[in-house]
Structures are given as structure tokens and as C-alpha cells.
Amino acid sequence: MSKMYTDAHRLVVQAFLARGVMDEKDVKSLVHTACERCGVPNVGERVDNFIHQINSQLHKMAMEIKKKREEEDGAQVYALVQTAEHQIGKIINNYSPKELELFKEIVSKVITSENGEVSSTDCLNLADALERRITKDEAQNAVKKFVEERWLRIDEEGQISLAARGIMELQMFLQEKYSDFIVTCYLCQDIVVKGQLCDGCGKVKLHNFCAQRLFQTRPNPKCPACEVNWSHDIPHLNGGPVEE
Amino acid sequence: SSQARQAAANDAQIMERKVGELVQYFLIMEQNKIPIKRGDISRNVLKDYKSIFQEVLMKAKESLSNIFGFEMVEVEHSSAKTKTKMYFLLNKLDSELREDLVEISSENPKNALLWIVLAIIFMNESVISETQLWQALQKLGLPQDEKNHPVFGDLKRLITVEFPRQLYLECTRVPSTDPASFEFRWGERATAEVDKEKLLHMVTEIYGNNMTPQSWRTQYREVQLWRQEKGLADEPMEQDG
Amino acid sequence: TYQNAQKLIVDNKFEPKVFSEKLVTLLMGRRTEPNSRTQREVAIKKEAWSRFGKDVNSCFRRAPPFHFMLGSFDRGPPIKKVK
């Protein structure tokens, strides 16, 4: 146990256990407060180094604090995720078997959909197709809970997609079960579920915020692989990275 | 020989994996605060590696403390005729450190009710009859027959099933009573977890009109005993005359 | 002696029902006459329970649990893209 691992690290791990997922600014203030309360020299901006020290202890427990941008607006998010699929997972969970089955079907629909999102009405209609019958109300409450706990995301038009926490947690499951559908982003190499796909070669796919970064200085953007004109409109997200 | 080395490496790998699984098992079971029995560990985690039970338990205890700041507590719970060894987790970090950082707000209402029941039992000199407890809760708008309270749901189930199952409360039948009557005491988890001194201070504040903890003589003595057990220095006792 | 006598007066007998009334006053946020309020009328709102729960948290030493999704449901067969 390296002496660099202090009560401040334990406090941050406990906060991640309690909350599961946090925005970047909350992680920064958490680490700052934890260091201050434990009399540990403040890490300042080196939050990722602090998180790395925690992860070096957590990996033995098949747990990890991962970082990813929300696909919609590029906001940076940290989450404490499970990295192994062992059967203890089926023993208890704060979701009922019915809710988990619904979640599994929603993930399946989102991953196999054209543009990585599904309407909330389609999600509720899934309730009838489940093995374990679930009422529309129960399905509605389940979806509300999945969004509140940031496994899923819902936008203004009611479209449901996988939130960053959901993608980080299920990465292994997605890559192995949906290998045909799961693509990594041409620019940042991270998984991209909802993004822009080149309609020329159908190979290059970009996160919205990565398309913004790649094409921001180019008047008529072309696909970096097949040179076909990039037909999607280039978003102007404030959340996205200007430079990485 | 290389086989021996391979076997040893293999064992070490199994050990590390089982320790990781047991640590996760503890962290997951704290979702509903139900204590883990020895049998659960063998059945759900060790399975065909039962021979290394003790070592895996020790290493998991160490990791839970070093990595997460949790203490693995072992208690012997006796119910009916059997005595079973049970385990649960307590937080080693002070509440001052954890305040506002480590908090699950959805649990706060239930914490409030649990605290009230524990306070009533403690102040009633550590035991209270079920009827007396329900009379007190009734005045808080929590009647015994309430099956779907907007905040707590089925009250009887919460007080007589869930809290005892979590070892926060102990509900025992008063011998040779017909019809059977029951008594409530603190369970093993409450005894291990709750800060009696803070509890007495809060109760005293709730009574207000500049009452002090010392004015509850027996309960204050109980706090002094608790402080000694915890190895805390004796509070300077006012001259008791 | 005077002090022992003074001690006796102050030595309280705990009444669970009195404690409950004090709690109702605290949680409902205003003075309540003990007998005017019938049992049914007392309805402490969730926010009051929640605030009080937060205040008493420091008496407990709770360990926050691990919530996860991976591995909590059967994976099922891989899904292929229909060519």
C-alpha cells in the first residue's frame, strides 16, 4: 500500500460509491475538499493523477473510476464502474429482474438503431414484449430511474440514448455482444454510439464534439478516409473540447 | 520445478480474484444493509475454494480497510437455538470528514426514523415494549397498521422485519406472555455503529430549555461506559457531589 | 446537601410520548398543543424527514454501497448485423 494513498483517497472512493457518477467540476471540488479536510497537499489541477492513484488500488477489486464525455454535449463525466462480469452481480441489485430485462432490451434497441437513440414511446412499448410482463407504469418508473441514475439519457424531444455512465459500465458487454455495431470514434478512439457516420465509406464515425473539433476550420468538410463530402451539419457545442 | 511455480502462481491468482470478489460482495450487500453469514461467503464467493476461507477473509478485511476506509465487523447473532457468525461494514472515517461528501440523500428519511427508534430505546434505558414503542410512533403520525405510508411504506414490516434483519434492532418475545408480547432493544449493528454520546446530546437539544446531557443520569452514565469501551478519554465529570 | 437536592429535581424520567411530541414540534416546525392534534392530523412531510435524517447522520458510521449494472443480467447470445 503506497504511502501516497491517504484518507483523502478513501474519502473520494467513498463519495464515488455513494454517488456513482459525477460531472468533472464536482470531481474537482470533491478532490479539493477531501485533500483539505485530510491535510493532504492539494493536487490542484492534477485530479487525474489523484484518480489514477485510486484506480491502482481498485483494479484488484475489478472496479475502476473511468472518464468519458457525454455523447450529446461533450460534458466530461467520471464514474465508478464494475469491470468484471461475475455471478455475484446477480445476487442482489437495487433493480428488480423485470426492470433489468427492460434495461437490457432498451440497450439492445439503442445499440442496433440507426442513430444510437430510441423514442421513449418505443421504450415503453418494449414492456409488452418482455418475458416477465411489466406494466406501462412500472416501465415508466424504471426508465425514469435509469435516467436519474444516469445510465440512460433523455433529450428534449424524448429520445433516449446511452449516457456516458452506461457506456463506461457496459463497455465490455457492448463490445463483445454487439461487436458488429460497436465502432470507435475516428478522432478520439473511444466508443461512439450516437454520432455522425460517413455516408460515403460508412466506416468513419465521429462523436458530435469530435466532428466539431475535426472540421471546425474547414469550410467544406470531407471524410478523412474516403474524401466524400461530410453531409452532417457540424455542431457548435460549448461543452465540447476546443483543444485536448 | 516449473509446475510448482506454476501452481503457486495459479494459487496466488485465485487468491487475488477471490479476495476481489469478496470485497465486492461486501460492498454490494451494503445496499440493503443485510449482514453476510459465513455460509453466504462459502456458497456465493469461495464455492470450491473453501479451504482458503480464512486467508481470503483476512485479505478482504485488509483491503476494505486500506482501500475504502471500511471496517469489517464480525458479530455472533443468536436467534432461537442457533448462533451464527455474521459480518457487516462500518465506516472508519469520521463523520466530520464525510459530511456532505459521502451521503445518499434517498436514505435520509429512513435514517431519521431509525435514529428516533434507537433514541427512544436508548433513553428508555435500553429496552421498550412493542406497545409502548408504537404508542410513541403513533404520535409521530406513524400508526402500526399503516401499510403504505407516503415516505416509509409498510411501517410494521420496516420496524419489526427490516430493521431487525439489518441487526439495527432486536425484537424478542417476552417469555411466558400470552398472547405473546415483544420487546425491542438495540441490535448488534446499532451497538457497533451508533455514537451514544452524540445521540444523547441531540436528544437533549430536542428537549431544549437549557437541559444538559448530565440531567439524564442513567443514560449519561451509559455514555461514560460506552466512551470507556471505545477507549475514549473520560469526559471531565462535573463535580457530582 | 443543596446540590443533591438540586440534582434530584433535574433528574429526568424519560417519557417516550413526551419525546415524540417534542419531535413533532421540531419536524412540523411550529408549536403544537399536545392534545389538540389528533393522531391522524400529524403528517410530517418527506422534506422534514429528509432534513432530520441528514442532521442525525453523524451518529452513524454507514458504509456507502457499490451500485453497478455490468453482470446483473444474463448477457444472451451475440447480436449480429443482418447483412
Ligand SMILES: [Zn+2]
Ligand atoms: Zn470521439
Ligand SMILES: [Zn+2]
Ligand atoms: Zn468516409
